[in-house]
Amino acid sequence: MPEFRLTINGKSEIVDADADMPLLWVLRDKLGMTGTKFGCGVGICGACTILDGGSNAVRACQITAADANGKRFTTIEGLSSDGLHPCQRAWIEEDVAQCGYCQPGMIMTACALLKRKAKPTDADIDKAMSDLVCRCGSYVRIRKAVHNAARLVK
Amino acid sequence: MTTRREFIKLSLITGSALAIGFDFDAEEAKSFQPNGWIRIEPDGTVTLTVGKSEMGQGVRTSLPMILAEELDADWSSIRLAQASPSDQFPRLGTGGSFSLGGSWMPLRQAGAAARAMLIAAAAARWNVAEGTLRTERGFVVHADSGRRIGYGELTGAAASLPIPSAAPLKNTAEFKIIGTRTKRTDGPNIVTGKAKYGIDTRVEGMRYATIVRPPVLGGSIKRFDATRAKAIVGVRHVVQVQSGVAVVADNTWAALKGRDALDIEFEPGPNASFSSALHAQRMKEAANETGFITRKEGTATAVARHLEAAYHYPFYAHAPLEPMNSVADFRGTSCEIWSPTQAPNSVQERVAEFLGIPKTSVKVNVTLIGGGFGRRLGWDYAVDAADVSKAIGGGPVQVLWTRADDMKHGYFQAASLHQLGGGFDEQGKLVAWTHKKVSSPHNARRKPTEEQLRDPNFYRDSSWGVYDIPYDIPFVETSYVRVDGPVPIGPWRAVFSPSSTFARESFFDELAHAAGADPLQFRLDHLGGAEKITAGELTIERPRLRRVLETLRAKSDWGKPMPKGSGRGMACNVYDGDTHIAYAAEVSVSNGNVRVQRVVAVVDCGLIVNPLGVESQVEGGVIWSLSSALKSEITFKDGQAEQSSFGDFEVLRIDETPRIEVHLIPSHGEAPFGMGEPPVPPAVPAIVNAIFAATGKRIRKLPIRREDLL
Numbered sequence: 040m041p042e043f044r045l046t047i048n049g050k051s052e053i054v055d056a057d058a059d060m061p062l063l064w065v066l067r068d069k070l071g072m073t074g075t076k077f078g079c080g081v082g083i084c085g086a087c088t089i090l091d092g093g094s095n096a097v098r099a100c101q102i103t104a105a106d107a108n109g110k111r112f113t114t115i116e117g118l119s120s121d122g123l124h125p126c127q128r129a130w131i132e133e134d135v136a137q138c139g140y141c142q143p144g145m146i147m148t149a150c151a152l153l154k155r156k157a158k159p160t161d162a163d164i165d166k167a168m169s170d171l172v173c174r175c176g177s178y179v180r181i182r183k184a185v186h187n188a189a190r191l192v193k
Numbered sequence: 194m195t196t197r198r199e200f201i202k203l204s205l206i207t208g209s210a211l212a213i214g215f216d217f218d219a220e221e222a223k224s225f226q227p228n229g230w231i232r233i234e235p236d237g238t239v240t241l242t243v244g245k246s247e248m249g250q251g252v253r254t255s256l257p258m259i260l261a262e263e264l265d266a267d268w269s270s271i272r273l274a275q276a277s278p279s280d281q282f283p284r285l286g287t288g289g290s291f292s293l294g295g296s297w298m299p300l301r302q303a304g305a306a307a308r309a310m311l312i313a314a315a316a317a318r319w320n321v322a323e324g325t326l327r328t329e330r331g332f333v334v335h336a337d338s339g340r341r342i343g344y345g346e347l348t349g350a351a352a353s354l355p356i357p358s359a360a361p362l363k364n365t366a367e368f369k370i371i372g373t374r375t376k377r378t379d380g381p382n383i384v385t386g387k388a389k390y391g392i393d394t395r396v397e398g399m400r401y402a403t404i405v406r407p408p409v410l411g412g413s414i415k416r417f418d419a420t421r422a423k424a425i426v427g428v429r430h431v432v433q434v435q436s437g438v439a440v441v442a443d444n445t446w447a448a449l450k451g452r453d454a455l456d457i458e459f460e461p462g463p464n465a466s467f468s469s470a471l472h473a474q475r476m477k478e479a480a481n482e483t484g485f486i487t488r489k490e491g492t493a494t495a496v497a498r499h500l501e502a503a504y505h506y507p508f509y510a511h512a513p514l515e516p517m518n519s520v521a522d523f524r525g526t527s528c529e530i531w532s533p534t535q536a537p538n539s540v541q542e543r544v545a546e547f548l549g550i551p552k553t554s555v556k557v558n559v560t561l562i563g564g565g566f567g568r569r570l571g572w573d574y575a576v577d578a579a580d581v582s583k584a585i586g587g588g589p590v591q592v593l594w595t596r597a598d599d600m601k602h603g604y605f606q607a608a609s610l611h612q613l614g615g616g617f618d619e620q621g622k623l624v625a626w627t628h629k630k631v632s633s634p635h636n637a638r639r640k641p642t643e644e645q646l647r648d649p650n651f652y653r654d655s656s657w658g659v660y661d662i663p664y665d666i667p668f669v670e671t672s673y674v675r676v677d678g679p680v681p682i683g684p685w686r687a688v689f690s691p692s693s694t695f696a697r698e699s700f701f702d703e704l705a706h707a708a709g710a711d712p713l714q715f716r717l718d719h720l721g722g723a724e725k726i727t728a729g730e731l732t733i734e735r736p737r738l739r740r741v742l743e744t745l746r747a748k749s750d751w752g753k754p755m756p757k758g759s760g761r762g763m764a765c766n767v768y769d770g771d772t773h774i775a776y777a778a779e780v781s782v783s784n785g786n787v788r789v790q791r792v793v794a795v796v797d798c799g800l801i802v803n804p805l806g807v808e809s810q811v812e813g814g815v816i817w818s819l820s821s822a823l824k825s826e827i828t829f830k831d832g833q834a835e836q837s838s839f840g841d842f843e844v845l846r847i848d849e850t851p852r853i854e855v856h857l858i859p860s861h862g863e864a865p866f867g868m869g870e871p872p873v874p875p876a877v878p879a880i881v882n883a884i885f886a887a888t889g890k891r892i893r894k895l896p897i898r899r900e901d902l903l
Contacts, residue, residue, distance in 0.1 A: 040426060057426065060446040068401065068444035073393035074386020076563070077445075078514045079596040083839045086514055115386035127384040134376045134805050137813055138249030139383035140390060140514045140563030165848035172839050174514045174564050175249045176816025178850040180809070 043108040047072070048117025056104040063087045063099035065107070066114060074115040074143050075099050078172065085171030088144035089114045096151035096167075115143035118150065126150050129188035137175035144171055149185045158189050210234050211348040213307055213356060230276075231260060231303055233311075237331055237345030239266050241300075244276040244285030245292045246535050247379065248513075248565030249813070250869040251806040252292045254378045256300060258802055262370040263304030263363060266344070267331035273378065275559045278541040278552075285537045285559075288570050288684070293802060293867045294771070305360040307351075314350035315342055365800065365863070372860055374805040379561070391533030391560040394520045396589040400429060401445045402581050403452050403593055406437040406602055409461040409832035410679040414438060417457040425451045432584040435547075436573070439581045441590060449595070464679040464832040469508065469608070472829070476610040476631045476676050484629065484674030485649040487660040488728055491668040494624050496616030500707055502700055504613065505894040506632075506692035507826035509606040510834075510842055511685060515563020516599040521578035522589035527554040528579055533562040535569040539638075543572040544579045566817075567684035568603060571638055597837040604637040604683025605827055605834075607655070611696035615704045616668075623704060623719065625668040630659050630693060632673075637681035646675070653729055654684070658693025658874055663733045663767050664701070665722030680829065686817055687768070687873035695895065698764035698878035703891065712882060713751055713763055713777075717742055731770030738767060740858060741775045741795045748856050749777035749793040755887075758782055759790070762882025768871035773797040773858075776815070776879035778851075782887045785899035789819060789851040789880055794872070797858035800865040807868050808855045814872025815853050820844040822877045826896050 040055045047070065054069050063080075066072045066089075078086030080100050087099040092111035099112075118124040122131060126146045136142050145168065152159055152167040159167070164185050173181070212232040230242040241260050245252040257271045276282040308328055315333035316323040319340060327334050332341045365371075382388040407413055417438050419431035427447030432439050440451035480503075519532040521544070528548055534540050537557045545552035562569055578592040594602070609632035616625030634641065634655045645651040652673045653660075660671040685691070705715035720735045720742070727733075742765060745751065755761055758781055765775035779791040794811045801807060824843040828835045836842040881892045890902055 057446060057450075060444075064444055064446040068446070071395060072386075073389070073395070076390075076514070077392060077516070077593075079838050080449075081596070081838055081840070084514065084596075115384075118385070120385055120387075122381045122385050130384045131376065131380045134380065134809065136249070136377060136380055136383045137251075137809060138247075138514070138562060138564045139379060139388055142383050143386050146384060169846045169848040172514060172844055172846070174512060174566075174817075174844060176813035176845070176850075177809070178816060178845075178847040179812045179853055181847060182850075 043104045045107045045109065046111040048113055054104065058103060058105040060104045061100045062102040062104065062107045062112070065104050066099060072114055072116055076140055076143060078141065083172070085148065086141050086144045088147045088171070090147055090151055094151055094154040096148045115147060118146070125188045125191035126153070128191055129184040133180045133184040133187055135177050135180040135184050137177050141171065141173045145173065145181055149188060152185065153189055153192055157192065159185060209349040209352070211307060211310065211352045213303055231307060233307065233344055233348050235345045235348055237270050237343050238272055239264065239270050240272045240274050242274040242276050243296070244282050244537065245296065246287040246559055246562055246565070248287070248535065248562035248569070250292070250810065251377060251803065252287070254375055255293055255802045255806055256296055257378065258370050258375055259297060259300040260304045262368055263301040264308050265328035265330065268370060270331055277559065278538045278557050283538065286539070287535045287565070288567065291867055293865050297864050301362050302360070305362050306356050309357045309360040310351040310354050311344050311347045313354050314347040318342070318350065371802050372804070375803050376805065388561055390515050390563045391531065392515055392518045392563070392593065394531040394560060394591060396520060396522060396531070399520065399589040399591055400441050400443065400585070401448050401593065402439050402441040402590050403448045403595060404434065404437045404439045404577060404581070404598070405452050405455055405457055406598065407459045408601070409459065410464045410467065412462040412832070413460045415458040415460045417455060419455070422451040422455040425454055430585045431455065432581070434577070434580040434584050436577055436580070439584065439592070441581060441585055445593060461832060467679050467832045468830050469828045472608060472678050472680070473505070473610070475678065476608070479631050479674045479676045480610055480612055480629065482674050484672045485652055486670065486672050487649065487652065487656045488669060488671045493668040494618060496625055497619040498617040499614060500704060501612070501614045502703060502893060504611040504696035504699060506609045506611070506695060507895055508608045508680060508829070509685060509821055509825065510600050510603050510827050510836070511566040511568035512600065512839070512842060512844065513564025513566055513568060516596055517574035517594040518591060519575040519578035520589055520591045521575070521582040523548065523579060523582035523587045525587060526550060528582070529556045529558070530575055530578065531558045531560055532575045533560045533569060534572070534575060535562070535565050536572060540572045540575040543576055547576050548579055548583060566686040567688065571604060571683060600836050600838065600842055601834040604681045606685035607632040607682045607689060607692070609692045611692070613696060613700040615700065617708065621708060623666055623708065626662065626664070626666045627670045628659050628662070628697060629672045629674060630656055631676055632689070632692070633676055633678055633680065633682045635682055635684060637683040655689045656693065657688060657769070658690035658697060658766065661728040661731045661733060661767065661770065662697055663735065663738055664716070664719040666719060679832070687870040690768070690874045691818070691821065691877065694764070694766050694874035695877045695881070698766070698875060699881050699893070702762065702764070702878070702882040702885065706885070711752070713742060713746055716765060733767045733770060734773070737773045737797050738765060741765065741773045741797050744856060744858065745775045745777055745793065745795045748795065748854070751777060755779065758887060760883045760886025760888070762879050762884070762886050764875040764878035764882060766875040768874065771799070771866040772868065772871035774871055774875060776875050778879040778883040780880060780883040780887055782884060782902055785902040787823060787884060787897060787902065791852045791854070792876070792879070793854045793856070795856045795858065798866045798868055798871070799862040801857060801860040802865045804857060807857060810868040811855045811872045812853050815876050816845050816850060818873050818876030819849070819880070822880050822895060823897055
């Protein structure tokens with residue numbers, strides 16, 4: 040089986056995997072990092088959203104191990120383990136989560152948005168986050184939390 | 194206030210901790226069987242072990258709030274442990290929005306009993322009268338001498354005391370924790386990725402599996418050849434199991450690739466030509482039957498003007514974001530299960546039955562649930578895991594359903610047809626109401642017996658929202674006609690009442706418009722008569738509903754003109770005789786596209802434990818309902834569900850989310866009501882009624898499609 044080298048949350052990892060194994064399963068099954076969630080496996084729901092080296096939000100189910108080779112990624116576990124990243128703090132302050140399953144993807148998408156735009160408008164948030172699914176319906180608080188996080192970032 | 198209750202003290206396992214067992218369902222139980230435990234450690238930590246599953250409704254926050262209040266514990270000292278089915282926990286289960294109301298008194302009484310014991314222990318230590326002591330955030334305080342002692346230091350002495358069976362409870366006016374805006378206890382774990390859902394279970398040596406199921410409802414496996422699947426690197430086993438053919442591998446991806454590579458043929462079975470259209474036709478024909486009369490009251494007077502309408506409701510999936518999954522480790526004579534389940538005892542019993550071992554040999558670990566909505570009252574996906582573990586000779590294996598498995602092989606919200614009639618007398622007064630519901634009852638988890646099928650009470654669940662119409666009308670007749678079909682039906686969020694409430698509240702709006710009346714005032718005008726009415730086992734308190742409607746009028750700009758193409762509509766409901774709720778929705782319709790701009794909610798849920806949690810459930814319930822009104826349905830063709838993911842079973846997204854304002858009727862009464870489900874039923878008709886106000890077009894079929902409004 041081929042060997043791939045990638046950097047996850049600043050740590051170098053060497054993974055034996057099928058070249059076409061999605062990064063989602065590399066993270067979850069090979070590296071034991073279960074914070075990145077499986078929701079649909081076809082790039083529709085956004086539960087597996089992580090950040091690439093350029094802090095863009097990408098879907099771990101749509102990136103193969105071969106594509107990921109030599110690249111850097113940040114997952115929810117890499118934001119901070121104590122919940123002190125501005126997005127994590129804002130998510131807690133606004134009490135966003137219901138079941139919480141989609142929230143790692145939501146938070147990572149918000150991080151990418153705030154990197155691009157420090158003070159996003161409602162329209163910016165809609166554009167960045169309208170292709171993610173929350174079945175519990177936490178969107179009202181997600182919107183508040185993104186604005187809140189923008190205030191915390193400075 | 195005091196209430197007697199039985200407790201048991203667990204001296205054997207406690208050491209120097211104080212542990213008390215209590216019974217959440219004492220009234221139902223024949224003998225005292227504790228199914229909740231509180232344990233206070235010498236370091237002052239308080240652990241509450243409960244059997245309610247957390248799926249986003251906030252029980253892991255609201256239940257400890259109740260305990261902490263009555264125990265006078267420091268909120269930061271509370272820990273929560275999840276119960277597993279055992280002799281100590283024989284009746285776990287989470288559904289029907291019963292967790293909060295059902296746990297309320299037992300938790301308070303247990304907290305009060307423990308607090309009384311800690312006071313007694315302190316009184317003995319200081320040699321003072323118990324009456325001179327009070328408690329304060331985890332301490333017993335003797336005001337006269339200024340002495341304070343932490344609960345932890347008293348546990349050893351308190352554990353040797355008898356448990357009082359009637360410890361005094363706090364007056365609700367004394368509450369310090371209950372009623373405060375309290376954030377979710379699971380929040381920090383969720384935002385750091387540490388929260389463990391079922392799918393995150395990892396057990397040493399665990400294999401990963403997925404099951405290929407016959408696509409047609411009721412179909413079977415004709416033949417399969419495992420050669421190509423086994424050629425995939427990492428695939429270990431390809432085995433036939435009860436629900437299909439399992440591909441077992443070293444990781445999920447290998448299992449999924451093996452599944453795709455599997456050479457397999459199916460027997461379609463008897464339902465290959467089943468379709469939603471066929472089912473709709475069957476419902477239409479069945480509507481000619483009288484069915485079961487679920488309520489009949491009053492006498493029909495002369496009707497001068499009669500209106501009729503039929504409402505159509507589709508099938509829906511639950512589609513929680515975490516797909517069905519479980520881990521099972523079969524060890525020959527025993528089995529351990531890890532499952533995101535709302536029904537741990539059922540999982541234990543069904544896995545034991547399937548494996549042919551005693552249920553005491555099945556250990557069930559309940560994980561966090563990535564969305565339940567009623568789907569995880571089923572045990573099918575846990576039995577799947579046990580089945581696969583056994584088929585490969587034992588050992589831990591995770592069975593994961595794909596999103597398509599989840600969409601196509603779940604239990605569905607029943608499609609239904611509603612025939613409604615309303616009669617006005619010569620003076621224009623509404624004098625008659627008839628509502629017949631045609632649908633399939635719950636048949637997914639257990640097939641109903643013949644006896645049940647003949648029992649009108651069996652159809653109560655299916656008729657929620659029909660027979661409990663709150664309005665005062667001289668003649669009311671409601672009925673239910675059962676239609677059988679191959680689609681597995683199970684409870685959804687708000688069980689089976691969303692369809693009934695959609696039809697009832699939309700048609701009531703039609704009658705208001707027909708009478709030339711304001712829809713909100715028309716409802717108030719029909720909430721006179723008896724203050725309390727009983728429908729089946731449910732009690733409706735009309736003054737509470739009137740207050741909710743008057744508040745809605747005040748908070749929603751009701752009656753204020755709206756721009757052309759926009760409209761405001763409202764609807765209300767009393768959920769399960771408990772939570773009274775009303776919505777006003779504002780929509781704009783342009784070129785057939787509906788945009789819901791604003792939803793104002795007024796909620797009376799009795800005593801409010803956590804306002805932040807109540808608001809969260811209302812927001813979620815509105816958004817859930819908007820998905821069903823505007824986005825998604827499950828359709829069947831050639832005996833199978835046509836939808837497979839969020840691409841064709843769409844749900845509402847953030848850019849379509851309206852402004853949602855929640856107004857809570859101030860906390861009152863002696864008990865709280867659950868809020869997971871009540872926000873759902875009246876939301877859809879409020880939107881439909883708003884669309885009528887905006888366009889003059891009456892929606893009688895869901896989901897709303899653009900072509901209906903062009």
